[in-house]
Amino acid sequence: MSFPIELIPDTDKLFYRIHTQYIDYTESDAKKKIKPGAFDPIPKPDGTEMSVDWSKYSTSIETQNRARKPERVGVVSFVVGEVRSQPTLLKVEHRPTLNQAHSIIFDVLPNANNPEIRINLRRICQWEIEI
Amino acid sequence: MKTIDRISRNLFERNDTLLLVDFEKSKSHIIEMKWHESSPLFTDNSYGKTALNYFYKGERLGVIPFQLEFLLAVFKESESILNLENDWDDNGSPTYDIQTWKAAIHFLIDYAVTLLHDFNRIIDKPKIYNGPRGSIDILWDYASYTFLVNIEKNGLNASFYADNATNTQRIRGEFTLDNFKKTLIPFAVQL
Known part of the structure; x- marks a missing residue:
């Protein structure tokens, strides 16, 4: 069964898992305790992409439960409009697989390990399930 | 402790030896110091606390001025x-x-x-x-x-x-x- 590709509105959210190994527990600030490495756009031939779940078809708990070890991950969200606008300026597309919520945040310009993208994503994310 | 202006002082590493050179003196004052993991802090009577070693598993990875x-x-x-x-x-x-x-x-x-x-x-x-x-x-x-x-x-x-x-x-x-x-x-x- 294949799902149709839909347009994702700016007002919707995207859920993303953060593994406990990417948390700096010496930091008390909820945002600053997330290490930038938690945001990991994977290099592709035509850019980089990062898998997320669209809030239309997933809850934050469902996103957490898709992890191999759900007890070891938290979940943050991004507002789609903030991902698409300055200064982040990334693209968001619905790419359903067996998981209808599956979507990607992508950039057409590959950059080794993307320090800029990772800082910006860390800045605009919000905890949904904090670890 | 004697304070030396940073411009007049240089630290040089050579193998496991640290050279501390004070150019303000009429002749360069050179101290050679062998580093040991058991004594990571370099202390000299003339200069006071000057630099620290950073060791990892017995290997010295660097010398760090005390300000750092x-x-x-x-x-x-x-x-x-x-x-x-x-x-x-x-x-x-x-x-x-x-x-x-x-x-x-x-x-x-x-x-x-x-x-x-x-x-x-x-x-x-x-x-x-x-x-x-x-x-x-x-x-x-x-x-x-x-x-x-x-x-x-x-x-x-x-x-x-x-x-x-x-x-x-x-x-x-x-x-x-x-x-x-x-x-x-x-x-x-x-x-």
């Missing part, structure tokens, strides 16, 4: 990165090569010492983190600026991004670790 003593704790804390096993994130991430981590340590010492000796600035305290795909992140996350340096898995190349708190100023770049101009890299200093 806080870096020792940063380095020690980062050693835990090397203990991460394959698949440490339950998503297939590999272990970290010691060469990549050493490259991050060497970069940070080199960068901090340059800012201290050439520009009289003490860098803010950074964090060293496990980065994506075997790379190492060095992060300064302060109220007035954010600065992230990523050391790639091979330990040969690096990239960085920095911005101010209001995001009205941004700078990014890439460099090779064995040949780069430090003045083209942002200063990790709150002014």
Whole structure:
């Protein structure tokens, strides 16, 4: 069964898992305790992409439960409009697989390990399930 | 303790020997010191506390001027990165090569010492983190600026991004670790 590709509105959210190994527990600030490495756009031939779940078809708990070890991950969200606008300026597309919520945040310009993208994503994310 | 103006003093490393040279004297005053892990703090009666060694498993990775003593704790804390096993994130991430981590340590010492000796600035305290795909992140996350340096898995190349708190100023770049101009890299200093 294949799902149709839909347009994702700016007002919707995207859920993303953060593994406990990417948390700096010496930091008390909820945002600053997330290490930038938690945001990991994977290099592709035509850019980089990062898998997320669209809030239309997933809850934050469902996103957490898709992890191999759900007890070891938290979940943050991004507002789609903030991902698409300055200064982040990334693209968001619905790419359903067996998981209808599956979507990607992508950039057409590959950059080794993307320090800029990772800082910006860390800045605009919000905890949904904090670890 | 005798205070020596930074311009008149130089530290040189040669193998396991540290040379402390005071150019203000009529003849260069040279002290040679053999380093030992059991005595990481270099203390000399004439100069007082001068520099510290950073050792990892018996290997001396660098000499740190005492003004940058806080870096020792940063380095020690980062050693835990090397203990991460394959698949440490339950998503297939590999272990970290010691060469990549050493490259991050060497970069940070080199960068901090340059800012201290050439520009009289003490860098803010950074964090060293496990980065994506075997790379190492060095992060300064302060109220007035954010600065992230990523050391790639091979330990040969690096990239960085920095911005101010209001995001009205941004700078990014890439460099090779064995040949780069430090003045083209942002200063990790709150002014």
